[in-house]
Amino acid sequence: MIFIPEIEFQPKEVIKAFQEEKLRNQIAYLQAHSPFYQRLFSEHHILVDKIKSIEDLRHIPFTDKRDLQLHNWDFLCVPREQIIDFITTSGTLGDPVTFACTDHDLERLAYNEAVSFTCAGLNRGSVLQLMTTMDKRFMAGLAYFLGLRKMGAGVIRVGNGIPELQWDTINRLKPDTIMCVPSFILRLIQYAEDHGIDYKNSSIKRIIGIGEGMRDQNFELNLLGRRIKEKWDVELFATYSSTEMGATFSECPYGCGGHVHPELIIVEIIGEDNLPVPDGQVGEIVITTLGVEGMPLLRFRTGDMAAKITEQCKCGRYSYRLTPLVGRKNNMIKLKGTTLYPPAVNDVLDNTPYVENYVVIVQDSEAGTDDVVVQLGLKYEPEFDAVKDLKDRFRSRIRVAPTIEILPVPEVAAINFPAKSRKPVKFIDKRAKHV
Numbered sequence: 020m021i022f023i024p025e026i027e028f029q030p031k032e033v034i035k036a037f038q039e040e041k042l043r044n045q046i047a048y049l050q051a052h053s054p055f056y057q058r059l060f061s062e063h064h065i066l067v068d069k070i071k072s073i074e075d076l077r078h079i080p081f082t083d084k085r086d087l088q089l090h091n092w093d094f095l096c097v098p099r100e101q102i103i104d105f106i107t108t109s110g111t112l113g114d115p116v117t118f119a120c121t122d123h124d125l126e127r128l129a130y131n132e133a134v135s136f137t138c139a140g141l142n143r144g145s146v147l148q149l150m151t152t153m154d155k156r157f158m159a160g161l162a163y164f165l166g167l168r169k170m171g172a173g174v175i176r177v178g179n180g181i182p183e184l185q186w187d188t189i190n191r192l193k194p195d196t197i198m199c200v201p202s203f204i205l206r207l208i209q210y211a212e213d214h215g216i217d218y219k220n221s222s223i224k225r226i227i228g229i230g231e232g233m234r235d236q237n238f239e240l241n242l243l244g245r246r247i248k249e250k251w252d253v254e255l256f257a258t259y260s261s262t263e264m265g266a267t268f269s270e271c272p273y274g275c276g277g278h279v280h281p282e283l284i285i286v287e288i289i290g291e292d293n294l295p296v297p298d299g300q301v302g303e304i305v306i307t308t309l310g311v312e313g314m315p316l317l318r319f320r321t322g323d324m325a326a327k328i329t330e331q332c333k334c335g336r337y338s339y340r341l342t343p344l345v346g347r348k349n350n351m352i353k354l355k356g357t358t359l360y361p362p363a364v365n366d367v368l369d370n371t372p373y374v375e376n377y378v379v380i381v382q383d384s385e386a387g388t389d390d391v392v393v394q395l396g397l398k399y400e401p402e403f404d405a406v407k408d409l410k411d412r413f414r415s416r417i418r419v420a421p422t423i424e425i426l427p428v429p430e431v432a433a434i435n436f437p438a439k440s441r442k443p444v445k446f447i448d449k450r451a452k453h454v
């Protein structure tokens with residue numbers, strides 16, 4: 020089976036040597052073809068022949084979203100007429116960033132999804148109902164389609180939304196797998212319950228989630244994952260991917276982190292001192308693409324925080340895994356000397372039965388550190404002191420407790436759903452450096 024690459028089962032030293040050879044090729048390619056990296060190598064006096072190992076990467080400055088925005092076309096390594104697919108991603112400065120894929124890159128994307136779907140247990144003959152959009156300048160839907168085609172699996176392109184059409188399709192065509200944003204599954208379940216659809220006995224055996232995590236740092240299902248699983252006993256697989264990476268980290272059936280595919284991408288986990296942290300520690304995910312022809316990236320800062328696990332997985336693979344995302348680097352909070360991210364705060368609140376709604380507000384304290392205030396509404400008035408109980412809950416889970424303010428439920432709801440926002444607002448950052 021070509022979609023279960025032998026290299027993923029080799030010891031980690033073999034995987035490292037394998038990646039380093041690909042890295043040397045990629046750097047030589049950038050030196051020959053990338054205006055952006057030619058300039059970066061020359062300005063920083065980097066001799067590309069000296070970059071031989073993954074450790075040597077630390078001599079090369081990082082690339083970030085701002086670079087992509089400011090110098091978008093300098094990243095292109097091929098003549099414009101070789102671009103087959105034009106993709107955009109959201110930029111940090113307002114305008115979107117364009118990504119260009121050559122024919123070779125689309126082939127690489129297809130391969131990436133084929134190995135990722137295989138890792139999640141699909142094979143030739145599986146049928147997947149795709150509940151993501153395939154157009155609107157996105158990479159993802161197209162990549163999934165190409166990957167499924169490549170591995171010989173069936174695909175039903177329903178697109179996002181419209182529960183009625185999704186259920187009609189499931190009943191008619193009997194797919195075994197759904198791919199969508201996990202919170203949409205809750206809508207599908209709701210629709211099925213409202214319309215008497217026997218979803219528990221449908222053909223669906225597996226859900227592959229994109230864009231939202233379904234597990235916590237111990238690989239247990241998080242609130243969203245549990246809500247789905249309690250209602251519908253199907254296998255859940257989380258994935259992590261982005262346009263810039265052109266690679267997907269998919270869970271295997273053991274659900275303990277997303278596996279890297281070593282031929283496609285190198286991951287470094289970088290600490291606050293801009294140096295790699297030891298394996299198992301949380302830091303920023305920094306990626307170097309391998310085998311990309313159109314717009315390869317070298318040491319690109321994703322802004323996402325996670326840890327790398329290098330021990331062999333229960334599935335037999337040694338290819339390293341990434342933990343579920345801990346949060347976004349921009350949202351990092353320093354509370355009383357402890358580093359934490361909004362999802363950890365949300366997790367405590369989501370698991371407190373008497374909390375109806377909440378918003379987490381971070382601001383600068385007079386001492387120059389972060390101050391965290393949680394404003395929340397109560398589902399009911401508990402018989403004990405709710406503020407004290409909540410502080411205990413926070414201390415036992417994240418070691419520190421924020422300031423708690425109890426407000427009427429409608430007041431919190433008004434903050435959660437302001438008129439102009441399509442997404443609920445649960446986190447407000449008022450710190451000077453973030454405004």
Ligand SMILES: [Zn+2]
Pocket residue numbers: 270271272273278332333334335336
């Ligand atoms: Zn595994």
